[in-house]
Amino acid sequence: MKRLINLTPSRGGRWLLGLLPFLVVAMVYLSLSNARLAENPNDRLLPAPATMANTFYTMASEENQRTGQIVLWADTFASLERLLIGVAISALIxxxxxxxNGGLPLIRAKFSPLVTVISLIPPMAILPILFIAFGTGEAAKIALIVIGVTPFLIRDLQGHALRLPDEQLIKAQTLGGNSWQVLTRVLLPQLTPRLLNATRLALGTAWLFLIAAEAIAAQEGLGYRIFLVRRYLSMDVILPYVAWITLLAFLLDQLLARTSRIAFPWYHAEEGDKP
Incomplete structure (x- = not known):
């Protein structure tokens, strides 16, 4: 008799098991929505899927009379631009x-405590300071993402560098490598794939800070649109926008994962990743 811990689903089975929770959530939503709409056809809290689909199609295909832009795509491009710039700056730093920090103990002793303290500061608490310093334009929103994501990346990469076998550093120095060569030829190639994985983990946090910044001060963006229509209880806009944000986050995550597997197959072999 096989133990539960040893049972592994097939590739098709994983897809079916992965879809099952979504089907359950969809069925629960449909039952609750039908019940509320049966009592009150004008209920706005749980709109019918057809209503949400029609609203989403309208926002994705018709121009706004005031701005002349297609609302969904204008919001999407604005948010993605802020997110990608902020995440790229965070990744570089x-x-x-x-x-x-991971390769030079003298530098680590000076800056590691500072990074730790900065990582403990709630980024949302300094959002008013960012608006005062940078204004309500794009710089403040990007800065919030950078401040919120960068300390996590630094600590993750520093920790990974410290976990690398000492034998690698010793061998590199025995072969005549100086400090710069050890950093760039031993540490850097092994930290780069880790950076992609850490960035994947940080994407959810980056989206959180982006939506929060757009909700407070923006003229377009996914977060701005959600908080704009909330006062009208327009759940037929809010729920599709939340689903759209989730889809974009998933696609970005999969893009980073695919890039990592193609560029660094040796890293995923060592990590024991399964297809």
Whole structure:
């Protein structure tokens, strides 16, 4: 008799088991929505799927009379631009500081406590300071993402660098490598795939800070639109936008995962990733 811990589903089975929770959630929503709409056809809390689909199609295909833009795509491009710039800056700083902190003990002794303290500061608490310092434009929103994500990346990469076998550093120095060569030829190649994985984990946090910043001060963006229509209880807009954000986050996550597997297959072999 096989133990439960040893039972592994097939590839098709994993897909079916993965879809099962979504089907359950959809069935629960449909039952609750039908019940509320049966009592009150004008109920706005749980709109019918057809209503949400029609609203989503309208926002994705018709121009706004005031701005002349298609609302969904204008919001999406604005949010993605802020998110990608913020995450890219965070990744660059995180890799640079994490590499130096992880490889140079003297630098680590000076800056590691500072990074730890910064990582403990709630980024949302300093959002008013960012608006005062940078104004309500794009810089403040991008800065919030950078401040919220960068310390996590630094600490993750620094920790990974410290966990690398000492034998690698010793061998590199025995072969005549100086400090710069050890950092760039031994540590950097092994931290780069880890950076992609850490960035995947940080994407959810980056989205959180982006939506929060857009909700407070923005003229377009996914977060701005959600908080704009909430006062009208427009759940036929809010729920599709939440689903759209989730889809975008999933696609970005899968893009990073695919890039990592193609560029660094040796890393995933060592980690024991399964297809």
């Amino acid at each position: 995180g890799l640079s500081v994490g590499l130096i």
